[in-house]
Amino acid sequence: MAESVKLQFEVLYRAGTKNFPDQAADLAAALEGISGVHQQWYEPTIRAGSPAALAQALEINRTVYGLLRRAVLSFQDAASAVVLITKDFQASDAEAREAMHALGIKASDIQTPPMAQPPTFDEATS
Amino acid sequence: MTRPDGGGGGGLSFDYSDQRFETVTDKIEDLLADLMGIEAAADMFRTYLVNLKTYHEDEQVTPTVRPMNLPASKPFTVYPILPEPPFDTSGDQHSYQDWINQAYAAGAQSAAGTGAWLRSIMDNFYLVDAEALINGADQQAGLVIQHGTTLTANLGEVNAALADEWDWDGDSMDAFFTWVAVADAAPAVMLLFAYAAQSSVAKAGAAIGATQEAMMQQAENARDALEATIKAWHDDADAFPFPPGSDWKFKDIGTAIGGVIQSKVESLSDTLPDLGPLGNLGKDWALDKVTGKLISKIPAVKPATLTYKLLTTLEANEVEVEKQPTAQVIIDTVEQTFRDIAKEGDAAVTTAGEGIATLAASLHDADQLVMPRPDPTPTGHYERD
Numbered sequence: 362m363a364e365s366v367k368l369q370f371e372v373l374y375r376a377g378t379k380n381f382p383d384q385a386a387d388l389a390a391a392l393e394g395i396s397g398v399h400q401q402w403y404e405p406t407i408r409a410g411s412p413a414a415l416a417q418a419l420e421i422n423r424t425v426y427g428l429l430r431r432a433v434l435s436f437q438d439a440a441s442a443v444v445l446i447t448k449d450f451q452a453s454d455a456e457a458r459e460a461m462h463a464l465g466i467k468a469s470d471i472q473t474p475p476m477a478q479p480p481t482f483d484e485a486t487s
Numbered sequence: 488m489t490r491p492d493g494g495g496g497g498g499l500s501f502d503y504s505d506q507r508f509e510t511v512t513d514k515i516e517d518l519l520a521d522l523m524g525i526e527a528a529a530d531m532f533r534t535y536l537v538n539l540k541t542y543h544e545d546e547q548v549t550p551t552v553r554p555m556n557l558p559a560s561k562p563f564t565v566y567p568i569l570p571e572p573p574f575d576t577s578g579d580q581h582s583y584q585d586w587i588n589q590a591y592a593a594g595a596q597s598a599a600g601t602g603a604w605l606r607s608i609m610d611n612f613y614l615v616d617a618e619a620l621i622n623g624a625d626q627q628a629g630l631v632i633q634h635g636t637t638l639t640a641n642l643g644e645v646n647a648a649l650a651d652e653w654d655w656d657g658d659s660m661d662a663f664f665t666w667v668a669v670a671d672a673a674p675a676v677m678l679l680f681a682y683a684a685q686s687s688v689a690k691a692g693a694a695i696g697a698t699q700e701a702m703m704q705q706a707e708n709a710r711d712a713l714e715a716t717i718k719a720w721h722d723d724a725d726a727f728p729f730p731p732g733s734d735w736k737f738k739d740i741g742t743a744i745g746g747v748i749q750s751k752v753e754s755l756s757d758t759l760p761d762l763g764p765l766g767n768l769g770k771d772w773a774l775d776k777v778t779g780k781l782i783s784k785i786p787a788v789k790p791a792t793l794t795y796k797l798l799t800t801l802e803a804n805e806v807e808v809e810k811q812p813t814a815q816v817i818i819d820t821v822e823q824t825f826r827d828i829a830k831e832g833d834a835a836v837t838t839a840g841e842g843i844a845t846l847a848a849s850l851h852d853a854d855q856l857v858m859p860r861p862d863p864t865p866t867g868h869y870e871r872d
Contacts, residue, residue, distance in 0.1 A: 401623035414691035414840025418684035441863035
């Protein structure tokens with residue numbers, strides 16, 4: 362078994378089952394933080410007459426939330442794609458299967474962890 | 488929404504609360520009513536004295552000291568020298584006590600609504616929870632640092648390895664490589680914008696807090712001035728209906744406000760978070776100018792709470808004035824002072840927001856940050872070279 366095959370398999374496996382889902386989860390946590398802060402800022406902003414310093418910050422938070430949410434979904438999609446590719450790799454390549462066993466990984470381990478779709482901005486701040 | 492006295496969570500401590508401001512402005516209204524009532528009663532008697540008839544039914548009237556109760560909030564006895572009370576055309580005798588009661592009530596009525604009116608002048612600051620703004624800014628700065636650090640630690644290595652080590656032959660290969668490049672940079676840039684937003688809010692919150700401190704302080708000075716003036720009327724009751732002497736002093740209200748709030752904010756600019764690496768961003772923004780590595784340039788979080796504490800130490804510039812103001816002079820001065828504070832507070836909040844509108848517009852147009860959605864079930868097979 363070539364080391365390069367083992368490395369390829371390991372990188373794919375880790376990306377699909379851990380790194381990308383972890384990244385999605387981390388960004389989802391950031392999303393939750395931003396929506397919480399947004400709600401904390403909202404009422405004082407209205408009461409202060411919506412000056413640019415506050416109103417534009419709220420607008421940035423709303424936009425960033427939308428972009429980050431899409432990033433979460435994007436990483437989740439990427440994780441699913443890479444898991445599918447990894448499964449195909451071990452199913453069609455004997456050396457990949459050998460690498461999988463050498464790494465102590467079972468075929469059933471090649472799957473994404475549960476990944477929840479983050480709420481939309483309106484859902485998060487309602 | 489009224490913030491609890493003494494501030495709330497987050498360990499903040501500052502000398503302002505909406506409840507205290509409401510209490511002191513309502514107290515101003517009560518004191519103003521009292522003083523206006525006293526002044527109206529005194530004015531009525533002074534006017535009467537000018538027209539005093541020294542003869543009644545052809546008999547000479549001898550003025551005498553006539554003690555009577557002035558029905559102020561804390562009633563006190565005054566000792567005007569007056570002739571016999573006159574009789575009105577209807578034949579109903581009106582005592583001097585009736586007169587003073589009616590005059591006081593009419594004068595006091597003039598102050599109705601003063602508390603709410605004063606609060607309305609400070610509308611953009613009263614009931615604004617500066618603490619919530621600043622605490623939220625601290626939280627957002629923290630989450631940007633936390634998640635930005637994780638982002639760069641996790642993703643760069645994985646993406647580099649994927650780009651070098653896989654051999655997928657499907658049509659989605661090129662799209663996936665494009666995705667890897669965007670995924671490596673875009674989320675970090677998004678967080679930089681979130682950092683810029685918290686910076687703007689932290690500054691605005693500090694400016695609002697400083698303004699609230701100033702208006703609270705001036706309201707308390709006004710309350711003290713009114714209390715001192717009313718006390719002077721009490722102390723010089725034997726001079727009634729003439730105003731008390733000028734041998735007393737009171738804390739000045741209307742101390743020059745110009746520049747105080749903004750200068751505080753400017754003097755503390757080093758402790759306020761700036762807009763971060765995006766602060767000088769112009770309209771020529773492009774993704775290739777802001778890579779994921781910029782996240783490492785995010786300045787260390789500077790606790791806005793410290794800034795807030797410093798900003799809320801506006802010193803009172805107490806000036807002793809040796810001339811008794813009337814109720815109208817006091818309330819006119821309070822009004823002008825509040826308007827000056829509000830004007831300067833608005834300017835400080837405006838300054839806090841400089842640059843944020845440009846950033847918001849840049850973000851709105853930043854199509855490069857809209858991450859593509861990879862096909863979660865790509866066609867093709869893994870074929871090693």
